[in-house]
Amino acid sequence: AQSVTQLGSHVSVSEGALVLLRCNYSSSVPPYLFWYVQYPNQGLQLLLKYTTGATLVKGINGFEAEFKKSETSFHLTKPSAHMSDAAEYFCAVRPRVGSNYKLTFGKGTLLTVNP
């Protein structure tokens, strides 16, 4: 069974600083990989996804992530944090074969941005 590990349940950065949120997966075959953001009292919004092709993926709001098969990682980065980036971030995976609907989520990382 696959699993997702998000290192750090809470990350705090200063406005303008680099954002780095870590995600590692464990499965024998690399899955499809996603990052979702959830603002307070809202649903989830897809930031970006990796399915195939280029391993550096650009998403919305200036975020990007790089799929590294050798490290089984899909870390999320943003060069310069903005106050509006404060939210909960979830890494998720979906297997390439088998169940086509189930997303397995990491436990989430709460990002706070200090002025």
Add this chain to the structure above:
Amino acid sequence: DTEVTQTPKHLVMGMTNKKSLKCEQHMGHRAMYWYKQKAKKPPELMFVYSYEKLSINESVPSRFSPECPNSSLLNLHLHALQPEDSALYLCASSQPTRGRAYNEQFFGPGTRLTVL
């Protein structure tokens, strides 16, 4: 229109009440989902409907009863809930996923349910 709407936004109910949550989308999606999310936790999948047929039931207690009356609507009927069922209930929709294709799930804002 890339929006999933959910009503009501908030719901407070007693353990003997019967209530329903409603979800609607007009994106032509033929897969719809119910998730339960407890505070500071990731969403947990409850049910998936594909082409208006129940495709996945994640061993959810029978006090939760889903219904998909048409391709745009998804309901979750609630009866005899327990206080531990208090959570944010999220609806999502996507195009049906076949084979290796992936279709993004669009999430609604959720219904905050409190069971007294």
